[in-house]
Amino acid sequence: MTVRRRLREHTVAVLVTPPVEPFELALVCEVFGRDRRYLADPWYRMLLCSAGSAPVAGAIDGLTIACDHDLDDLARADTVIVTPYPDSSGPVAADVIGAIRTAHRRGARLVSICTGAFVLAAAGVLDGLRATTHWLHTDELAARYPAINVDRDVLYVDEGRVLTSAGSAAGMDLCLHIVRLDHGAEAANTLARRLVVPPHRDGGQAQYVEAPVPEADGVTPMAATLDWAIAHLDRPLTVEDLARRTFMSPRTFARRFRESTGTTPLQWLLRQRIVLAKRLLETGDTSVDLIAVHCGFGSATAMRTHFRRQVGISPIAYRRTFRREVS
DNA sequence: TAATACTACCGCCACA
DNA sequence: ATTGTGGCGGTAGTAT
Numbered sequence: 001m002t003v004r005r006r007l008r009e010h011t012v013a014v015l016v017t018p019p020v021e022p023f024e025l026a027l028v029c030e031v032f033g034r035d036r037r038y039l040a041d042p043w044y045r046m047l048l049c050s051a052g053s054a055p056v057a058g059a060i061d062g063l064t065i066a067c068d069h070d071l072d073d074l075a076r077a078d079t080v081i082v083t084p085y086p087d088s089s090g091p092v093a094a095d096v097i098g099a100i101r102t103a104h105r106r107g108a109r110l111v112s113i114c115t116g117a118f119v120l121a122a123a124g125v126l127d128g129l130r131a132t133t134h135w136l137h138t139d140e141l142a143a144r145y146p147a148i149n150v151d152r153d154v155l156y157v158d159e160g161r162v163l164t165s166a167g168s169a170a171g172m173d174l175c176l177h178i179v180r181l182d183h184g185a186e187a188a189n190t191l192a193r194r195l196v197v198p199p200h201r202d203g204g205q206a207q208y209v210e211a212p213v214p215e216a217d218g219v220t221p222m223a224a225t226l227d228w229a230i231a232h233l234d235r236p237l238t239v240e241d242l243a244r245r246t247f248m249s250p251r252t253f254a255r256r257f258r259e260s261t262g263t264t265p266l267q268w269l270l271r272q273r274i275v276l277a278k279r280l281l282e283t284g285d286t287s288v289d290l291i292a293v294h295c296g297f298g299s300a301t302a303m304r305t306h307f308r309r310q311v312g313i314s315p316i317a318y319r320r321t322f323r324r325e326v327s
Numbered sequence: 328t329a330a331t332a333c334t335a336c337c338g339c340c341a342c343a
Numbered sequence: 344a345t346t347g348t349g350g351c352g353g354t355a356g357t358a359t
Contacts, residue, residue: 239335251349254336266335266357298358305357 009045010182013077013103015096015119016050016067019059021084024113024171028081030195031175039191040183049074051095059086071099079109079178082116088137092122100125110162111178113171117164121145129159134167189226193262221246222260233273233296239265269296274310277303281319288315 012032016025033046050056050067057064074080080103085092100123104110112120117133118141120126127147132138132154142150151157156165156174165174172195180188225246229237242265243253257265273295280291289300297303307315 249349250335251337251351252347255348264336302358 009042010079011077012044012046012079012081013049013069013074014046015074015080015082015100015116016048016056016065017083017085017096017119018057019086020056020063020065021059021086021114022063023168024084025065027169027172028083028113028175031172031179031191032081036191039179039187044079047073047077051093071095075099075102075106077103077108079111082110082112082119084114084116084134085118086115088115088118088140092119097123104161107161109178111174112164113174114165114167117141120162120164121148125162126164129162130157131159131162131164132157132166133164136167189261190259221248222256226261229269230272233269233276234294235296236298237269237296270306271310273297273303274307277307277315278311278318281315282323291315 014025014028014032029046032044034043036043047069048065048067049069049071050065051071053067053070055064055066075098080100082100096119100110100120104123104125110120110125112131112133114134115137117126117131118137121131121141121144126145128149130149130151131141132151133141135152138150138152141148154166155170156163156177158177163174163178165171176188176192179191225242228245229242239254240250242257243250246253246256248256254265257263257268261268263271277291277295280286280294286294288303292298292300292303295303297306304315307313307318311318313321
């Protein structure tokens, strides 16, 4: 096996439009704008782009964002990220639409955060695709662009060349997803840990956001093992099993595991098992006992204990509240 | 709920 | 000399 070297950096152009929402812009900058060569080398080259590279007013008094790059730079980028477009019902400037269409034609990856989806919609690049936006605006998006298949219940939608994400913080989930695609599960997990992205948040729908999960993408032995473990949660997995699978001694495995995931193997397993349990509770009507078996808990009692500890409510109560309506 | 039997975790340290 | 490895053993955590 030979070491592959990327020929050049991957350019990420961020479309900055007034009024800039600092939170969403910051989240993009944290992922793509910082020097993270410790994760992958080269990392990304991030460009803040505005029409005529003019400074852009922020949504907060006294906040102004200087942009060194213009729409031509945006049209040439490998990935274009559209930050929120608070005036979602307002028109989108023709030169912005033009730049996005050019990028799209060139094969660039297009990404929107929150209401940035309205800019992509206006450019017509979402027609015929699934997409999402902030839940306050999903109805409006669906009504104004009937050709778009709007998904209201997801954090983000990956349609390959076009990716859209839901409200504010879901943008972080999408950015991590992109890092995972480009650099693998391990880099994404390490970054999530570095940014201290919470496994779940309290209050409202956000409480039930699931922790990012590695995808089938065996870039490193560790990532491959994580993927494998997620696919075999029903088995009684021990640290020794996982270590052997990763071709390491248990001791080294434990160390490496903490480095890439931020937790210990058992704690991580318990978390993944609960994530799976939640999914099964939401979607089907499998009994709690059977779900416990499917998730690799020795008993329903054991599952209930861990479920309560992590989620705060019982499995049955969770199902009652979050069963997906079949619409 | 309590007792018992595991397994996991992690500091320590010799060694490559 | 520096850095990573992996066995050991005490304690903490989990399973039944």
